[in-house]
Amino acid sequence: MSNSNLILHCGAFSATRADLETVITPEATSTWLPIPHIEIVDAVLESAAGAGLTVKRELYALSGRQNSPVYGARMFGIVDFVDGTSDYGYSVGFRNSHDKTMVAGICAGARVFVCDNLALSGDFAEKRKHIPGNNFMRLIREAFTLLPGQLENLTKNLDRLKIEGISDEDAQRLIWKAALEGVIASSEMIPVWEEYKTPTYEEFIEPTKFNLLMSFTEKLKHQNSAIKVEQTYRRLADLFEL
Structure with missing residues (x-):
């Protein structure tokens, strides 16, 4: 993920939230528990609303074109938030896979809106394997209880600079x-x-x-x-x- 745009390669393409809803989640096994893409997005947006953040922009991407056997196997997303200031906001990035190629992950950083650029990336970052009991959805909710304080400190440091x-x-x-x-x-x-x-x-x-x-x-x-x-x-x- 770069700046306010997704770096798309290896067959990935821009998608909407509605596109994410069409992706079929594979059946789980005793050792593998795939997470529906849309559930991650919903958890991010609901948690952000609970933290008092307002969505400025949503960007999503999927791998594999429609009608392809690997359609939607991987998902990437960035959501930009505003917090009432004119210069800064927050961005949360996340990823997920249904093909065991990568673990589910979430990260966050501060955004400088005047140049549409992340000042820093990954001030908060966590990853979880797709296994039973990984609690990734709970991790997302917990992350938003920590993010405001962490990003407030980052904003203060940027103001100092x-x-x-x-x-x-x-x-x-x-x-x-x-x-x-x-x-x-x-x-x-x-x-x-x-x-x-x-x-x-x-x-x-x-x-x-x-x-x-x-x-x-x-x-x-x-x-x-x-x-x-x-x-x-x-x-x-x-x-x-x-």
Whole structure:
């Protein structure tokens, strides 16, 4: 999952919530308990409503075209929420499978709406195997009791970065450090610097640590590897002391 869009590959395609309802869940066995895709989505939305979050956008994807024997075998989703602020919101991502290729999972992060970009990914992340007693649905509900507090702390840290100025020399050193520590490839150093000095969004023109972070995340929009995006977000959290 990347930014506010799903990275679709290996035959996956954009879907609606109604499409998810048409996917037939395989029969369970004594050791395998598949979860209906739509039940995960319903649990996320109901739990979010209980936590006082308002849905801004829903994005879903399925693997395997209709009439294919593997139609809907894997499901991916992102739901963006607003919490009353103009700059930030929350995003929850989740996945599920009916073909034993991956475990069910859920993660969450803060979103910066002005550039439609995740500031960080996976501030909360959990996975569960499809086995009896995995309690994944309960995990979703419990996650939303923890998320508001965790994401409030993240938002405070992002606000702190907004007022922390940074010189060009220190910004260059931080970009260089990012390359040395493998957060970005050395070939990405100049693009990140150019984005920082001439940002895509004029709101990020001031020389602050937050705007430098946005220059990193803006370049991540062009990544086509979900694993690469997730790893980079996590390393950026350490780099910017979040």
